[in-house]
Amino acid sequence: MSIAERRERQRAERYELILAAARDLAEAEGWDAVTTRRLAALIDYSQPVLYSHFKGKADIMAAVATRGFEDLATRLTAANVTGAPDVLRNVCAAYLDFARARPVVYEAMFVLPTQIKFASEETPPALRAAFAALVAALGPDRQGSEFLAEVLWSALHGLVVLAQSGRIPARGAEDRLNILVQKFRSDDGDPADRARPGAGPASRSDTERAS
Amino acid sequence: MSIAERRERQRAERYELILAAARDLAEAEGWDAVTTRRLAALIDYSQPVLYSHFKGKADIMAAVATRGFEDLATRLTAANVTGAPDVLRNVCAAYLDFARARPVVYEAMFVLPTQIKFASEETPPALRAAFAALVAALGPDRQGSEFLAEVLWSALHGLVVLAQSGRIPARGAEDRLNILVQKFRSDDGDPADRARPGAGPASRSDTERAS
DNA sequence: CAGATAATCTAGCAACGCTAGTATTTCGCG
DNA sequence: CGCGAAATACTAGCGTTGCTAGATTATCTG
Structure with a gap:
């Protein structure tokens, strides 16, 4: 079960990463500049992973x-x-x-x-x-x-x-x-x-x- | 000069038409629904005429x-x-x-x-x-x-x-x-x-x- | 009536949110 | 160790957005 736990933890970390990236980008350039593509690039993942954490x-x-x-x-x-x-x-x-x-x-x-x-x-x-x-x-x-x-x-x-x-x-x-x-x-x-x-x-x- | 005047008047009318269409559409469905394409369709003109009246x-x-x-x-x-x-x-x-x-x-x-x-x-x-x-x-x-x-x-x-x-x-x-x-x-x-x-x-x- | 000018449209660009389908990695199990 | 299954992430693309360049049509002038 430790493997699943690690996966869960990594998922949670990535969740935080997305939130931090969104907040930072918004603080720097406003919410309009927060696009799914830019967010994905900031966390070094492709766009669709965002949708595995959030509905949109x-x-x-x-x-x-x-x-x-x-x-x-x-x-x-x-x-x-x-x-x-x-x-x-x-x-x-x-x-x-x-x-x-x-x-x-x-x-x-x-x-x-x-x-x-x-x-x-x-x-x-x-x-x-x-x-x-x-x-x-x-x-x-x-x-x-x-x-x-x-x-x-x-x-x-x-x-x-x-x-x-x-x-x-x-x-x-x-x-x-x-x-x-x-x-x-x-x-x-x-x-x-x-x-x-x-x-x-x-x-x-x-x-x-x-x- | 009368021709130019008529043209100017018609332009002003169309200006009002755009404004009224924008306000009505926004009142019906919110500002997000006010797109340049829908506005153009409402006034029976093509999109670019909007940009001859407004910057955007x-x-x-x-x-x-x-x-x-x-x-x-x-x-x-x-x-x-x-x-x-x-x-x-x-x-x-x-x-x-x-x-x-x-x-x-x-x-x-x-x-x-x-x-x-x-x-x-x-x-x-x-x-x-x-x-x-x-x-x-x-x-x-x-x-x-x-x-x-x-x-x-x-x-x-x-x-x-x-x-x-x-x-x-x-x-x-x-x-x-x-x-x-x-x-x-x-x-x-x-x-x-x-x-x-x-x-x-x-x-x-x-x-x-x-x- | 012909040429110039002004008005308008068609077509297209880049970027958007979002998703289907494919490739890849990882896991469970013999 | 090896192999199918399942989770995972990616590529590619759809429809829509604001906006614009270039072609086209209508209008006015000489």
Whole structure:
């Protein structure tokens, strides 16, 4: 059985090789430059071996994205030390740092079309953990904190993608982060504590249709 | 000179025909389905005529996006009636309504790679106008209101793209809008205004527009 | 009406994701 | 050790993409 084990190990190594090659090539020239032919050349195999590991190019990108979820979750939970001052800011900064450090991985995770399920039972655990860190950073649980976290996430995501595509200037990222954190801080600039408007968002459900 | 004029007019008509075909096809099957061959077939011309109007497929999409900027600017300025209660909410709702009504145009404007310049001298006037409406909705000018508007825009954009790609559920869009508006409302107003964020002009904004 | 010019089409290139069929290597077993 | 079987990787190719060169047709001018 040792032979089969070695084969299995070598297969796993090649799997990693493909993922690393894809990520490196994407980081160097963007996802459009990641073609099956170039990937095959990088790992010194012919094209079809890729299809013995992955269903196709989209599957390779999804695998890169899954690794990214783990990386992001690690960073966010590390930044989310309960009791520390300004937890919210630390978590938000960690999110933006990740996007800056691994832009193409971020793209695979959150921008490009994907078959990965979000907000469902099949959602990868790492992704759930990352989102949970975001929820926790917003303070103690109250009704509608799920929605609140989604809005915060949207803002962070918007900052990332608009900056990455050059639609908002790279200058001022720090200032924007400060504004965002201030707006979402539970004790400052937020009238929710005094007025408790609508007791959270659940009161009026959406009336628009889905499709 | 009349002959040349007629030719010019016919060329302009064909230009519009191409744009309409591209937008319609994208709305029906997504931008990936918009190929030069299918476009040519739709307008009953051969492929190369497209290249007498546009530099390439990306240029066609940029033209669709430019039209979208005008549409969006019209909607945002219309929603931005100074003095009306809850201007901020109306403008945000108008933004989200536009994204829901014309998802593929929105994609061409703000998601897909583009050579359109943002925040520069070459920025299309309509785009500047749309952003100005956003700035105005945030209240009286003060220092850093440019950054503030960019953060708001990021949040709106994040809500749009994460919903469009299925990364946040379609359910609850109204609640998220309420949260966002509440967070960005200027703090120097009457606290009574914030008592019921779902009330008032909210009902108009989520009526689905024609598709 | 003939020649020049402009407009349009046919045909093709290189590159893409992906796959069928073939060659090669490796394994199990006598 | 040797030989069929099975796993494994490769060559070659299909259909499609964006885009373009060269031939062809239509239009205008002298």
